[in-house]
Amino acid sequence: MPGQQTARTTIADVAKEAGVSVSTVSRALRGLDKVNPDTRARVEAAAEKLRFTFSKTASSLASGKSMRVAVLLPNEINSWFNSYTFEGVYEVLSREGYDVVPYVMWEERDLNRFFHTLPGTQNFDAVIVTSFILDAAQREFLDTLTIPMIGINVPSTEGFDASVRIDDVAAMHGVVRLLRSLGHESIAYVEQPVQLSPFVCSDSVRLEGFLDAAEQQGYDEEHILTIPSLTRAGSEDDDDAQESVGGEAAAISDIAAQLVGATSQPTGICVENDRCAVMLLKELRRLGWRIPEEVSLIGFDGDNVGDVVDLTTVRQNPVQLGRAAAGKALALMRGDEPDEAHTVAPTSLLMRATTARLTA
């Protein structure tokens, strides 16, 4: 038997102290009914006196409910979207007594390891997955699992019991319509310059929407420029935040150069996210581009980094996405069907100071 370093006070100690059985202690302390008020008071006093608290682990094992929800993130937990989403999830789930455990997936291996840890055991009561691309095999595997899987901004609902997402494609249509109405004849879409995780899906989805909308608005190929990510550029360990930002700065200046040197120079530019948009804005202005007089720039997210420079952007509310996903998770864990399995959350175009009608 295991060495017992400290004599822990267990439910049995409380039972003895209160002069009742362990099951009564369990009932009393969990607030279940069918317990005499007097008995309950006695048990609570005993627990208080002995400073007793439940072992979550033991409760989990006995009850089969882990009271734990995993949140899978495709890259840093400190990115704007991820941290706000997590906050929303945390808020709702922690209130109900759940632990919310983040898992950051940098490589395929991380994902497989995680998936491999799931089946058969009750390590989690639900899994929430954000902004992920999963291949067919992986989605199929999800179907295998018995615990609820909830997606946030996942490109396909397949394999998920519920999901919440924004409509990236519709949002990009709005962006392109705006650029068209402002008089821009030549437009560009800039992906996030450095993409560290292979699972992030917003890039490809938004690009697709952009191209689709551009075509629909009558732009021909010569007037559409696309600047792709350098996927997995930072493959070796970035040693710290500072350094990785440095690499990003280089990427931004590279993008600016591509824009400046383009055959048909775009005057309407959409960037995959606000953080990059802001950096690019600064760089383009440094190079002498007049924004918004000559060039319009639009970001995506509603990241407060854009407030500083009054960036025009497409706003989404990740906290609310997180809350909604957590709500669905709660319903599914209770065994209910959520009101709506797959929800589309709104986005809105926030017109600020980096877009203007082209007067040339």
Place this chain on the structure above:
Amino acid sequence: MPGQQTARTTIADVAKEAGVSVSTVSRALRGLDKVNPDTRARVEAAAEKLRFTFSKTASSLASGKSMRVAVLLPNEINSWFNSYTFEGVYEVLSREGYDVVPYVMWEERDLNRFFHTLPGTQNFDAVIVTSFILDAAQREFLDTLTIPMIGINVPSTEGFDASVRIDDVAAMHGVVRLLRSLGHESIAYVEQPVQLSPFVCSDSVRLEGFLDAAEQQGYDEEHILTIPSLTRAGSEDDDDAQESVGGEAAAISDIAAQLVGATSQPTGICVENDRCAVMLLKELRRLGWRIPEEVSLIGFDGDNVGDVVDLTTVRQNPVQLGRAAAGKALALMRGDEPDEAHTVAPTSLLMRATTARLTA
């Protein structure tokens, strides 16, 4: 006995399949030695075939190690400092197989509830606490616990087995020396306008350092202005990010008004953090203040929001603080003493475009 919804495949199933005992399966699958290579291969094949994976819960209960570390945060998990610190902790601990579970403390009640959940049970193998003010009773209580407690930017090391922090006071001395050398006769310190959590300590520590340094640099009271936080202003639930930002904007304009209306108008201003500094910078410029020509503004953190406007600031590296704390936690959980229980991490003054010599 509990209702068994799904016949889970357990270690016993694998044992039967492989024709060995459960303990051999346990040893083999955990990679312990004293297992015949052939046996191990057979066990692994059986586990693979049955898609077996360990139940963390059961392992925890039996071994007494939860493989779980709690991280206590005084407010949002999506603030710059918190999310980067968490990232650092996560990085180190997840690599060693630990789950990293965040707990956000909004009110005294949250903290007490958390503390109350700790003793007696082995719910966590260690607790990491960031930027917290704890009162004497709470610190004393920490000493009671048998699991390692590690602090990050905690004002006192009392009650902690290890800690990592920056030297806020020394940093503020640097700031004040800089302002003095730039020729500023009248200076101000601006606390974070809206303080939502009662546990955040950086405000008071930095203010103290500022005042101490100001005195040492020969500033008299009339030339030192302090603009305090509106503590707990957002006590009722902020309904979403947007709204809370709105309240902050109002607070910023209030601060700007206080600066503009001050008897002895300060020309050297230090703001508790970069996020607020950037907002204040924008507001002051809007009001016609020329920064850095007439007024110098310094932030604190090294938050990349400051990059956009080239904010002069005091830089700290929260990812590294997190990593260091996690490293100490690891050592303590192994039963070793960390190389150095209490570490002071460096900060650096980053001179950019919001400070300049006063030429008046």
Place this chain on the structure above:
DNA sequence: GTGAAAGCGCTAACAC
């Protein structure tokens, strides 16, 4: 309303 007892799925002596 309360108690007895059988597990939950695993680990860690200990014996062989």
Place this chain on the structure above:
DNA sequence: GTGTTAGCGCTTTCAC
């Protein structure tokens, strides 16, 4: 090297 066995601390039938 491998098997046997006694728990880890709780929950949950079931009987009273």
